[in-house]
Amino acid sequence: MSFWLILGGGFILYLVIKAMKQPSEKKEQNSRSVDKTKYNQSPVNIRTASVRDPDDDEEDDDDGFATFTISYGRQEPKSKNKSAGRWVPANESVTINGDVVTKGNFYFGGRLSSLDGYGTEASLVDNSLTIVKKPVTYEDESLGYWPKYNSISKGCRGAYLSWLASGRDDPQVPTGYVFIYFYGLERRILVDSVKNQVGDSEFTCLFEEIVRLKNIYGGNRSFLNYSTHLLEIMCLLRPGVVSDPDLEKNPKQDSLLVKYRIAKAVNEGEPISASIALAWLKIIPTYNMRKPARRCAYEFGQLFFRRYSKVYENGIVVKPNKTRLKIEYWPASSSLRGVKIPHENLPDPINLKTPTSKLIKLAEECTEALDGYSRYLGKEHTSRTDIAALLLLPDDLSDIGETLGLGKFKRWAESCIVKDDGIVEFNELWQFTRNSLPVKVGKRETDFIQAMVDKSGFGLAPDARYHQAKPSQDGKLVLFRNGHGKAFNPSDSFNEVGMILRLGVVVATIDSHVHESEVHLLRTLIDSDNRLSKIEKESMNAYLTWRLNSPPNISGLKAALENLSQKAKALVSKVLIRVALADGKIDTVEIKQLEKLYVLLGLDKTLLSGDIHTLRTEVISPNIEAASKINLGSKAHSNEFQLDEGILAVHESQTEDVKSLLSAIFVDEAPEEELPPESESVEEEELGIDAMHYGLYEILISKNMWSLSEVDEQCKKLGLMASGAIEAINEWAFEKTGQPVLEESSDSIYIDQEIAEELEG
Numbered sequence: 001m002s003f004w005l006i007l008g009g010g011f012i013l014y015l016v017i018k019a020m021k022q023p024s025e026k027k028e029q030n031s032r033s034v035d036k037t038k039y040n041q042s043p044v045n046i047r048t049a050s051v052r053d054p055d056d057d058e059e060d061d062d063d064g065f066a067t068f069t070i071s072y073g074r075q076e077p078k079s080k081n082k083s084a085g086r087w088v089p090a091n092e093s094v095t096i097n098g099d100v101v102t103k104g105n106f107y108f109g110g111r112l113s114s115l116d117g118y119g120t121e122a123s124l125v126d127n128s129l130t131i132v133k134k135p136v137t138y139e140d141e142s143l144g145y146w147p148k149y150n151s152i153s154k155g156c157r158g159a160y161l162s163w164l165a166s167g168r169d170d171p172q173v174p175t176g177y178v179f180i181y182f183y184g185l186e187r188r189i190l191v192d193s194v195k196n197q198v199g200d201s202e203f204t205c206l207f208e209e210i211v212r213l214k215n216i217y218g219g220n221r222s223f224l225n226y227s228t229h230l231l232e233i234m235c236l237l238r239p240g241v242v243s244d245p246d247l248e249k250n251p252k253q254d255s256l257l258v259k260y261r262i263a264k265a266v267n268e269g270e271p272i273s274a275s276i277a278l279a280w281l282k283i284i285p286t287y288n289m290r291k292p293a294r295r296c297a298y299e300f301g302q303l304f305f306r307r308y309s310k311v312y313e314n315g316i317v318v319k320p321n322k323t324r325l326k327i328e329y330w331p332a333s334s335s336l337r338g339v340k341i342p343h344e345n346l347p348d349p350i351n352l353k354t355p356t357s358k359l360i361k362l363a364e365e366c367t368e369a370l371d372g373y374s375r376y377l378g379k380e381h382t383s384r385t386d387i388a389a390l391l392l393l394p395d396d397l398s399d400i401g402e403t404l405g406l407g408k409f410k411r412w413a414e415s416c417i418v419k420d421d422g423i424v425e426f427n428e429l430w431q432f433t434r435n436s437l438p439v440k441v442g443k444r445e446t447d448f449i450q451a452m453v454d455k456s457g458f459g460l461a462p463d464a465r466y467h468q469a470k471p472s473q474d475g476k477l478v479l480f481r482n483g484h485g486k487a488f489n490p491s492d493s494f495n496e497v498g499m500i501l502r503l504g505v506v507v508a509t510i511d512s513h514v515h516e517s518e519v520h521l522l523r524t525l526i527d528s529d530n531r532l533s534k535i536e537k538e539s540m541n542a543y544l545t546w547r548l549n550s551p552p553n554i555s556g557l558k559a560a561l562e563n564l565s566q567k568a569k570a571l572v573s574k575v576l577i578r579v580a581l582a583d584g585k586i587d588t589v590e591i592k593q594l595e596k597l598y599v600l601l602g603l604d605k606t607l608l609s610g611d612i613h614t615l616r617t618e619v620i621s622p623n624i625e626a627a628s629k630i631n632l633g634s635k636a637h638s639n640e641f642q643l644d645e646g647i648l649a650v651h652e653s654q655t656e657d658v659k660s661l662l663s664a665i666f667v668d669e670a671p672e673e674e675l676p677p678e679s680e681s682v683e684e685e686e687l688g689i690d691a692m693h694y695g696l697y698e699i700l701i702s703k704n705m706w707s708l709s710e711v712d713e714q715c716k717k718l719g720l721m722a723s724g725a726i727e728a729i730n731e732w733a734f735e736k737t738g739q740p741v742l743e744e745s746s747d748s749i750y751i752d753q754e755i756a757e758e759l760e761g
Helices: 002-021 036-040 154-164 175-192 200-217 221-237 245-249 256-267 274-283 291-295 297-312 353-369 371-377 395-420 426-433 443-455 492-508 516-527 534-548 557-562 566-583 588-601 605-616 622-628 645-652 656-665 678-687 691-700 708-718 722-737 753-759
Strands: 044-049 065-070 086-088 094-096 099-101 106-108 423-425 458-461 476-481 705-707 742-744 748-751
Touching: 086 175, 099 154, 106 175, 154 175, 175 200, 175 221, 200 221, 221 245, 221 256, 245 256, 245 274, 256 274, 274 297, 274 353, 291 297, 291 353, 291 371, 297 353, 297 395, 353 371, 395 423, 395 426, 395 443, 395 476, 423 426, 426 443, 426 476, 443 458, 458 534, 476 534, 492 516, 492 534, 492 566, 492 588, 516 534, 516 566, 566 588, 566 605, 588 605, 691 708, 691 722, 705 708, 708 722, 708 748, 722 742, 722 753
Parallel strands: none
Antiparallel strands: 044 065, 086 106, 094 099, 423 476, 458 476, 705 748, 742 748
């Protein structure tokens, strides 16, 4: 018998010592975290010798013993305040120890038990407890992990009441005081409102108060999490009363609200909307959004919405599954352990493979589309409003590009087309790139302005891709509406007409004056050719305007003409003479220039006079005029040039001679040797690693761990050897941070996310 008494006494003593040694779990307030296992622990009631709290001025019971609760902070002092705890509304003023608290929103009195029946409500302001007035920034060791008003020190109670009587908006206040206040709001919402003791107007005010606190104190991760979860619960409890779109736009991975929205839609057989689909994507446990999606969150969201709607129209329809949705809430307050949230019996489709795989596939496509844009923004001194950035946006987001910077260029371009037929100075257009004017216009500059014009929905002449000519730094350009489009592929007729226009302008500008009839003739050549598409005609008209407003240029023609047959050269000579005669006359200067062109063609210049006479004295019958359907003048003069079948035969001829002429002559200069894009080489130099290995690195950091077979598969897609790639990435990481970013085990690769964050700057 004595053995069992000794054993029992020893066990009780063990419980007492263990309970009294339990740490207060004093932690830094800015790193407060949740340990869910602690919510299931009950305080231990022990009958033992009286223990006095140094801050407690009250007397003990007459029997010399005290019943106290060992909690996770300091022990609770006894209070003689017998008044029942009550909720003080926001519009009620209360005087506490001489200070007037005007904004309410807290529990006040002496008796209000925790929800589980152990101890007193943590937020209850007991006006019978002594305080020492302190500034709101005061704190001591009593302000532990789960602070309670009645167990913190006199000084902390004084500091808390000072904060309560203030605007409650000092960001420097210790977070423990904010939590004590938050505990009261939490109880009012989770307990009183569920019992229908809170009207909708007060419920809305409580919601707004928590949003306000979150905006001020959300820098503390713990408070951010607790306040976010409570706001979500409020949206679930009274969906028609309160809402916050941001909770669904930027959900946390354990978002109760998003899970409920998905479950509700699935249960009712409704399509998953684009906004809910994006929120679902963000909380899929097995998926981590990659850097472009995180860095360009707004652009990614917009792109996802648009492509999702395009592919799935109204949205994906998901069949209800058997797994049930659990709405569980882990309160911040230790006084609310075991709180139950009423909710519907709904399916939980969050982990269903078919819908999540569709969302992930679409997300990866959007991520790839934004990769170049994201890389650009990752460089120093870059901005979303840079034209270079906007040009990297996918076409789906052209309206965003217009809002951020291209809109101004589009308005300017349209006004130039209306006022000046699209003719602009090169330096005027270049200023919209926000770069300094280049000394020489090379391929890089040409590609840049062409991309800017294309992105804005316009066309440009000369367009090096189609007109075989390039602009000059001190020259002009011509803009036209709609542009060539991505699918544009110039026809043989397009190139034929371009050759004729080039030669025609050379002749038309011989006397330094271009006659209206000459321009009319050349325009008619374009508009009358039914083989040209509408886009080709618009492009050729812009090209002609550019040629007429640029210095004559015959560079590159001589070499191209030398290999032509005599028949082809004769056809070219007729073109030149007919354009010269378009204004109804031909003077000495024009004849001399034509002689030079004859020499360039390798023709006998003494034949020029006879050719002019022959063409000028041709009898133009009404039948030929009707056949051509072209009349260049309103008045018929005997010496006025008419477009006849001869000029049309030049670009309608299918002979090999003419084909060789057309393919060779429409060239200004030999094309420049293409160089690798500067952006790529500069980017690799800045990164310190080549683009292919960096691409693999960005894929790998999307997860915390990969199997070796998965890494090998990713490497094969990029044409890399896994072992060499891992070594290259780690060498790069070591140079940047002094630590490797990839850790290899026997069958897995682990990613050090802290090093990854450091590498990303």
